[in-house]
Amino acid sequence: MASPLQLCVRRTPASGVPAVATQVHVRMPSEVECIEQTVSLVTRHCLAGTVPTDRLRFRLQVALAEALANAVMRGNQEETGKTVLVDADLFPDCIRVQVTDEGAGFDPTQVPDPVLPEQIADTCGRGLFLIRKLVDEVHFNEQGNSICMTLRRR
């Protein structure tokens, strides 16, 4: 069966920085079943040609899985026809990954803290919290339907 993922990888001089960045673009359908394959594909390309630590690989995998799950389930509501875009810029010292859905967006400041005593035993609501803990920088666009995560290659 053909993969439902569309992948584009190119090396390009990144504007404004001395290093050459590699850009990885993946378009995935809004299907939960595609998340693991997308995480694997993007991680492989983000770490290609380097000797990553197990910790960096793990942080990237979990952060990607969380961002993709949020995009597919909350953003696009698993609607057929809507897609999720992954855009990764790879630099010698860091990886910058942007995940964008076609949803209305949300206000990330309104997400409850899952480690408050009354929240700890909840069965959901830990995704964004984990992303914030595992990556070095997190930014959202104004609409709240695109998250940009930066991980340093240390």
Add this chain to the structure above:
Amino acid sequence: MAFHQTKDAGGVVVVRVEGQLIVGNRQELKDLIGAALDRGERKFLIDFGRTGYIDSSGLGALVSLSKRVRELGGELRLSGLNEDLRSLFELTKLDTLFAIADTPEQALANF
């Protein structure tokens, strides 16, 4: 990714998570444990010795399963978490909700 289920001599259902425990397969684990509960099983060990990563949906599934097992008078334990996986439980403070052993043997020793 797959779940391998066995039963030890002491009657503990041992489920080994191979690959990932994530949003795409968490229901399979819940169904597997649910079926065992329906058969009357009450002691469960989930081993992560061969697990790559767990996402928040996987963590949520474990919380949900633990509650259900406890409500039926049973117990669910975890084992085999490497340093990275254990950090997820520590960050989310779920290490305070679960009995976590380093190895399945240690978890089963006094079950």
